[in-house]
Amino acid sequence: MTEDPRWLTDDEQRAWRAYLRANRMLWAALDQQLQRDSRLPHAYYLILVALSERPGRRATMSELATLAGTSPSALSHAVGKLEAQGWVSRCRDTLNGRIVLATLTDEGFAELVAAAPGHVGEVRRMIFDRLAPDQVAQLAEICSAIAGEDPAWP
Amino acid sequence: MTEDPRWLTDDEQRAWRAYLRANRMLWAALDQQLQRDSRLPHAYYLILVALSERPGRRATMSELATLAGTSPSALSHAVGKLEAQGWVSRCRDTLNGRIVLATLTDEGFAELVAAAPGHVGEVRRMIFDRLAPDQVAQLAEICSAIAGEDPAWP
Numbered sequence: 001m002t003e004d005p006r007w008l009t010d011d012e013q014r015a016w017r018a019y020l021r022a023n024r025m026l027w028a029a030l031d032q033q034l035q036r037d038s039r040l041p042h043a044y045y046l047i048l049v050a051l052s053e054r055p056g057r058r059a060t061m062s063e064l065a066t067l068a069g070t071s072p073s074a075l076s077h078a079v080g081k082l083e084a085q086g087w088v089s090r091c092r093d094t095l096n097g098r099i100v101l102a103t104l105t106d107e108g109f110a111e112l113v114a115a116a117p118g119h120v121g122e123v124r125r126m127i128f129d130r131l132a133p134d135q136v137a138q139l140a141e142i143c144s145a146i147a148g149e150d151p152a153w154p
Numbered sequence: 155m156t157e158d159p160r161w162l163t164d165d166e167q168r169a170w171r172a173y174l175r176a177n178r179m180l181w182a183a184l185d186q187q188l189q190r191d192s193r194l195p196h197a198y199y200l201i202l203v204a205l206s207e208r209p210g211r212r213a214t215m216s217e218l219a220t221l222a223g224t225s226p227s228a229l230s231h232a233v234g235k236l237e238a239q240g241w242v243s244r245c246r247d248t249l250n251g252r253i254v255l256a257t258l259t260d261e262g263f264a265e266l267v268a269a270a271p272g273h274v275g276e277v278r279r280m281i282f283d284r285l286a287p288d289q290v291a292q293l294a295e296i297c298s299a300i301a302g303e304d305p306a307w308p
Contacts, residue, residue, distance in 0.1 A: 008274060012282050015290050018297035019281075023177065024223035025301050069178035120162060127173075128166050130299045136169050138292040143172035145284045147179050 026126050033122040038115040043070060044078055045119065048087065048112045051104035058103040060093075087111050180280050187276040192269040197224060198232055199273065202241065202266045205258035212257040215244075241265050 008016060031042040038045075050067035051057050059067065065075045079102055082088040087108030093099035104112075128136065162170060185196040192199075204221035205211050213221065219229045233256055236242040241262030247253035258266075282290065 011290050015294035018294045022297035022301040135296050136165050139296050140169035140172045142289050143176035147176040
């Protein structure tokens with residue numbers, strides 16, 4: 001396998017396996033904390049966050065799928081649940097009836113504000129309490145190298 | 155918000171946002187490549203990988219949920235699909251009928267071997283082609299600080 005020039009080196013393999021493990025543990029911990037303290041799956045929290053950062057707290061369903069990193073079918077299911085809770089409302093664009101807009105309601109925004117401190121505490125506990133300051137800068141650089149610069153952040 | 159000592163600093167916020175973006179882009183790219191070239195969602199690929207690394211290429215469903223980082227219900231759905239393809243088989247433990255074991259079949263292993271080079275190429279394209287060698291080492295250290303040492307890797 002090491003003869004294949006496209007195969008990962010030992011160092012890369014080690015980094016990749018560590019990344020997968022860290023990611024799995026992190027996602028499980030974030031989901032557990034939000035479910036326990038706010039009865040909100042992490043995937044739903046990310047949808048509320050994405051809407052909260054948009055002008056008018058509103059996005060088309062296809063924009064929202066990209067922003068929240070979910071498939072259209074999973075998003076549709078999740079937004080249905082969030083709508084039933086009264087945290088998101090949906091409406092059809094009056095000019096183009098094929099476009100569905102999702103809006104974060106005031107109740108949804110209040111839910112997000114209430115859930116945020118516990119969530120941020122868990123992010124800190126799982127990541128930043130475990131890293132030295134130079135590792136925080138390294139993590140930002142590595143992730144920006146992978147994802148490109150953040151258009152919405154200075 | 156910055157008055158809350160548990161809130162993220164600007165540097166942490168920058169790193170966390172970059173991590174979320176990188177993760178979202180990476181997962182979308184890996185899923186797209188596997189769906190396109192192997193008709194296999196990334197989540198299913200991770201299940202096949204997890205089984206392939208176990209003794210006898212077999213695990214209980216609850217071990218497998220942990221290893222593949224999925225919820226029990228999502229795993230059950232995915233394994234049902236993989237079983238229908240003939241890539242995984244399930245059986246009940248003869249001593250404890252409440253334990254269900256999933257086994258990677260020879261066909262499933264062949265599928266994994268066929269899918270791996272394209273997947274690894276995408277991991278390289280998305281991550282390692284974009285990082286300097288010292289960043290690869292930094293990534294491994296950062297992720298190990300978050301997840302602890304890998305018991306299955308030297």
